[in-house]
Amino acid sequence: MHKIFLFICIVCFTQQAFAQIKPINTQVLVVGGTTGGTAAGIQSARSGAATIIVEQTHMLGGMLTAAAVSCTDGNDGLKSGIWQEFREALYLHYGTRNLASGWVSNTCFEPHVGDSIFKSWAAQEKNLQVIYGWYFNKAIVANNKITGAQFINAKGEKLTVRATIVIDATDLGDVFASAGAAFDLGMEDSAYSGESEARVKNDIIQDLTWAAVLKDYGPGANKTIPVPQVYDPTQYYCSTKDAPCNAKAYPLGTQQVLNYGKLTTTDTMHAKYMLNWPVHGNDYYLNVVAMKPIKREAEYLKARNQTLGFIYFLQTQLGFKNIGLAEDEVNNGIALMPYHREGRRVKGVVRLTINHIKTPFNYDLYKTGIAVGDYPVDHHHGKYNGIVPDIVFPQVPSFNIPLGALIPQTLDGLIVCDKGISVSNIANGTTRLQPVVLLTGQAAGIMAAECIQQKIQPRNIEVRKIQQALLDLNCYIMPYCDVDPTDPAWEAIQKTGAMGLLKGVGKSIDWENKTYFYPDSAVVGEEFSIGLHSNFDSVVFDKNLFNKQLTIDDAKDILLDNSHLLFNKIESSRPAPKPSLFFDARFWYEKLHLSNFDLNRTISRKELAVFLNYYQDYFKTYPLSLKGEMMTK
Missing domain, CATH: 3.50.50.60 (FAD/NAD(P)-binding domain)
Incomplete structure (x- = not known):
């Protein structure tokens, strides 16, 4: 009788465990x-x-x-x-x-x-x-x-x-x-990736972090957590200037390290901190990529314990017992999931x-x-x-x-x-x-x-x-930092940049790199010639203009010479321009919404982008392949 009951229980459990919800x-x-x-x-x-x-x-x-x-x-x-x-x-x-x-x-x-x-x-x-x-x-x-x-x-x-x-x-x-x-x-190695910086092909991925949110509960509070499993304080040595260290100490004190991830909050009495500290802190190496997602949870406990150990170290070794897990954030202060920095990368139609x-x-x-x-x-x-x-x-x-x-x-x-x-x-x-x-x-x-x-x-x-x-939707497709969507010329510049008619200039600047369009700079003949030739085969361009800052009159001549390329498919709402009206004051002010019309002054990169964009929807006329090659419809 007991065996029959046990069998029924097993069957019922199995049916429940693998129950199918309606698709x-x-x-x-x-x-x-x-x-x-x-x-x-x-x-x-x-x-x-x-x-x-x-x-x-x-x-x-x-x-x-x-x-x-x-x-x-x-x-x-x-x-x-x-x-x-x-x-x-x-x-x-x-x-x-x-x-x-x-x-x-x-x-x-x-x-x-x-x-x-x-x-x-x-x-x-x-x-x-x-x-x-x-x-x-x-x-x-x-x-x-x-x-x-x-x-x-x-x-x-x-x-x-x-x-x-x-x-x-x-x-x-x-x-x-x-x-x-x-x-x-x-x-990857350089033979595979094509990058001179690549070294050796292996399966090493980046460390992950099981982050936490800490909260300052005020002087006199004791929010010390229980000692975590497998706690080893030496893992956190040298994490701040105040920590024990048998090597090169980190130069900033513990409060400064906490301020690294200090969060904005409406509670002025109790500061909160993101704990995501890579220097002998709570980074952790764990490769669970091949596991089923639900099976990873048991392995993640190792990374979670690394973070709890760091918190316990901050509280007991460094004297910050008043700073504990924020009970009103995520899972009582502990993240619900790890911060994965790297996993599989699909082999795509193109590869960046x-x-x-x-x-x-x-x-x-x-x-x-x-x-x-x-x-x-x-x-x-x-x-x-x-x-x-x-x-x-x-x-x-x-x-x-x-x-x-x-x-x-x-x-x-x-x-x-x-x-x-x-x-x-x-x-x-x-x-x-x-x-x-x-x-x-x-x-x-x-x-x-x-x-x-x-x-x-x-x-x-x-x-x-x-x-x-x-x-x-005001999404950048080109990373130009010096013209934002509030500028009426922003879309024209984004499109002109994505066509390659006028290219930006990239610069590496610390932790926030830049690419500049320089909208108010003059257009140099050679750069515009290169942009035209990168898109069209039969460009007409006066070599005398190569090393010259183009005037509005120069730009007019170049555009008229190449009107068969630039204006061969005009939007129905914008009829083909007559040469006599190509660049006149009324058109400049009323249609392009630009200022200071003078054929003899230099034309800016912004102004040229606005003109090109007004009379041509390049995105419809000249479609691209996924590799960035121009196609014909």
Whole structure:
């Protein structure tokens, strides 16, 4: 009798553990409410596609919220798209435009505030459903096309979501790997990557961090946590100037180290701090890429314990017992998920390497840009238990992400965002950061909705159509820091830059790199000639103008000489210009909204961009391939 009862119990448990929830159908499925996934899902819905985000935690925003890395890196001067929209919401919440409370970033905020912003946006979209508490389990693939995904929860229940387009927004590239797409993992040698900086091919990935949010509970408070398992205080030696150290001590004191990630808060009595400290702190080497997402949780306890040990060290060894885990943030102060810096990188239709970032105008990929970044290359390898090749990371200007890096080489039905896009190991050190990933996700959402509306595969997307949609949302496609969307000439400059008719100048500047358009500078004949020749074969250009700063009259002559190229397909709403009216005062003031008309003065780069953009929609007339090559319709 007992054996029969036991058998019945086992059968019942097995049925419950593998219970199937009724399948769901949607147009766009976003796997992961990560930084990129949240942006992708919200934008896909805004663009008209029925969209579902499936997220394993109870928060939206990934790195920015659930991983508690809420001091952002980079893009402070690039006021682009959903990244700037997010910052504007933070400014409104905190009642200030100064969020530089921590010295690591100009944008520091509380994770719960970021989560509330993303959730409020999601709630406004009738086309969007967010499902929490489900881990990705496996991709559903048929005839080399992904058609959905299966998820599993802590109870062992399974959920199937079928979709026309799937977006892989996982930190580690779980979806495209499960679907059979080719990918890269770890470091590369120069023969493979084409980068002189690359050294040795191996499977070493960057350290991850299980971040935490700390709170100052005031003088006299004792928030000391229980001693963590496997606690070794020597791991945290040299983490601050005040810590014991048998080597070179870190030069800043403990309070200064805490201020590294000090968060903006409306509570003036109790400071909060992001604990994401790489110097003998809470970085941790852990490679769980090959494991199923739900199975990783047990391994993550090691990284979580590393962080608890650091907190205990700060409290007991360094005397900060009044600073404890913030009970009103994430999981009682501990992140819900790790801050993964690196995972799989899909082999895409195109691949962004550090060569493209260093010298973008030597290649055509920059013409296909859909997101921008300005952070230097930054890898974390301090906790790897072995020898890490000594890679010298180059100085870089600001850069953009090519559209084709989001599309797998051969697999259909899938768009990749977050950290798994097609980049080299070295390039990943800058493309992985929060603002870039947020913007990449927004572009992925637009791409997914376009695929639904046009009934096409991602690889058949028109680059210029996606770029125009991004520009309509004030998203930068070129990383020009000296002209922002409030400038009436901004879109014209972005388009002229993406055509390569006038190129910018990139500069490496510490932790915030730049590319300048120099809108008020004069146009030099040679640079405009190079820009024209890079797009058209039969350009007419007077060599006497090569070394000259062009006047408005010079520009008029060049444009008239090449009108067969520049104005061969005029928008119906803007009839072809008559030569006599090409550059007259009325046209200059009333149509172009420019000032100081004088044929004999030099024409600025901004003015030339505005003129070119007024009479020609290059994005419709001259489509691009995913590799940045001009195509003819």
